[in-house]
Amino acid sequence: MSGLPININDLVNATTVESERIEYKESWNPEDIMHSLCAFANDFHNLGGGYIIVGVAERDGMPVLPPKGLLPEQIDTCQKKLLELSNRIVPSYFPVSSVEFFQGKHILVLWATGGDNRPYKCPKNIVANPVYNHYIRKGSSSVRATPDEERQLYELANRIPFDDRINHSASIEDLKLPLILSYLKEVGSELYHRASSIPFPELCQQLQLIKGSPEYLRPVNVGLLLFNNHPTNIFRGARxxxxxxxxxxxxxxxxxxxxxxxxxxxxxxxxxxxxxxxxxxxxxxxxxxxxxxxxxxxxxxxxxxxxxxxxxxxxxxxxxxxxxxxxxxxxxxxxxxxxxxxxxxxxxxxxxxxxxxxxxxxxxxxxxxxxxxxxxxxxxxxxxxxxxxxxxxxxxxxxxxxxxxxxxxxxxxxxSPLPAIPDVELSDTAAITKQILNLCKTPHSRSEILNYIGTNTGAASYRKYVLPLIQSNSLRLTIPDKPSSKNQKYQTTEEGEALLHQL
Missing domain, CATH: 3.30.565.60 (Heat Shock Protein 90)
Known part of the structure; x- marks a missing residue:
């Protein structure tokens, strides 16, 4: 059953998720998958982790379709092994797993978001007394971190991006189901069809909108920013x-x-x-x-x-x-x-x-x-x-x-707000410009000007006919230090006289 808040077709084809955040696996390879889970959990570049798609082969970083897929018994085995792999990562790390039906085949998708307890490390090989390494993503590959990169991982340990942090002042009730349903429906997630029938905390966990222990579940900030009706009550500047x-x-x-x-x-x-x-x-x-x-x-x-x-x-x-x-x-x-x-x-x-x-x-x-x-x-x-x-x-x-x-x-x-001068014959705007400049050889008010040219005296007419002439210095304000004065009038300047001569 799908548990992903994403359109599976978009995911497999890397339409809305960058290809370097997707790893395709034709079959279950426990060591490779463990290394990739560890790398996505470390989220070295704060990209949000990534996805491992089991049952789809890869060529030059892109999926080979139609998928090879997995048999039902293979999926059961993979999901049992996943728990073992998650416990081998230190500290333990558990991705969201989802069985998807894509192009007539079953595939297994592991959604591995950036972890809260980084840095993570895991065995190089699944053997007794293994050597543990830190893994990170480089391009579309999971690789062992260098000593310098390990140092940077430890520096990142307390720097979880703000949108993925737990908000201790809010509760799960601050997340609104109608907003979540609307989102799932819009993106075409299969989870939309089941969302109303599963417990709300379980839905929020599948969307990675809450974190914490079972007795202390709290929303993360991204959930409050997208799925709360009034996020400005929590984040004052969120507008x-x-x-x-x-x-x-x-x-x-x-x-x-x-x-x-x-x-x-x-x-x-x-x-x-x-x-x-x-x-x-x-x-x-x-x-x-x-x-x-x-x-x-x-x-x-x-x-x-x-x-x-x-x-x-x-x-x-x-x-x-x-x-x-x-x-x-x-x-x-x-x-x-x-x-x-x-x-x-x-x-x-x-x-x-x-x-x-x-x-x-x-x-x-x-x-x-x-x-x-x-x-x-x-x-x-x-x-x-x-x-x-x-x-x-x-x-x-x-x-x-x-x-x-x-x-x-x-x-x-x-x-451009500057008035245009036609090359051959006068346009309507140029004719009106000529009327205004002739009228304002002696100072006139805004309403007098607009009444004279036969238009209403509102702000739109002022912006269209008078303001461009002020900006081009064709008109000047008689009270320049108080532009909004009720006694304000406008008078044709020398530049206006020159424009009038051209017209």
């Missing part, structure tokens, strides 16, 4: 603040706060940005049948940048993720900065290879939900989508102390 600036000074702005399970707030914030910010334009090319289409911001770049912020930020801090939508750019700010040794110079490279991750399990959940891709792919994807859209290059930065991580996505130049 996304989206601020849209109406004017260049910042006196007028709109703010939206997104809370709830982190994957829900991520989707809600992205939906808001897609519905209210993203705009498309079509440019016809002379002597070319196909028109050119582009956006002020490619949505895929925003999606990846914000998902990366949710994945890599620290939930120990009270600072929320900030999305600042300015007139000429979008800034996505999260705290703190990248995990050392990644710094500003690394952020300029096409691909970043990090040694460890702040949240080893949040990323797995986001990938299962198709909200982010594999580790190390975020920055290349953002750069690629900005380039394909014809947008300026994105900027990634942090400070020397890595206190923050800032992603800046500049607006496409065709959506």
């Amino acid at each position: 996304i603040d989206v601020v849209r600036y109406i004017d260049p000074i910042g006196d007028e702005l709109e703010e939206r706060i997104f809370e709830g399970p982190v994957h829900v707030q991520l989707r809600s914030a992205l939906q808001f940005i897609q519905n209210t910010i993203i705009a498309e334009r079509v440019r016809k090319i002379h002597n070319q049948a196909e028109a050119q289409r582009f956006y002020n911001y490619p949505f895929a770049a925003i999606e990846e940048a914000l998902a990366n912020a949710v994945f890599h930020r620290s939930y120990e801090l009270n600072d929320p993720i900030e999305v600042n939508i300015r007139l000429d750019k979008i800034e996505i700010l999260s705290f703190p900065g990248p995990v050392p040794p990644v710094g500003n110079e690394d952020l300029k490279k096409d691909r970043i290879v990090a040694r460890s991750y702040r949240n080893r399990r949040i990323g797995d959940f986001l990938k299962e939900l198709r909200l982010t891709e594999g580790r190390g792919t975020g920055i290349p994807k953002i750069r690629r989508t900005m380039s394909v859209n014809g947008s300026p290059n994105p900027v990634f930065e942090t400070d020397e102390a890595r206190n923050y991580f800032l992603v800046t996505l500049p607006i496409h130049e065709s959506f």
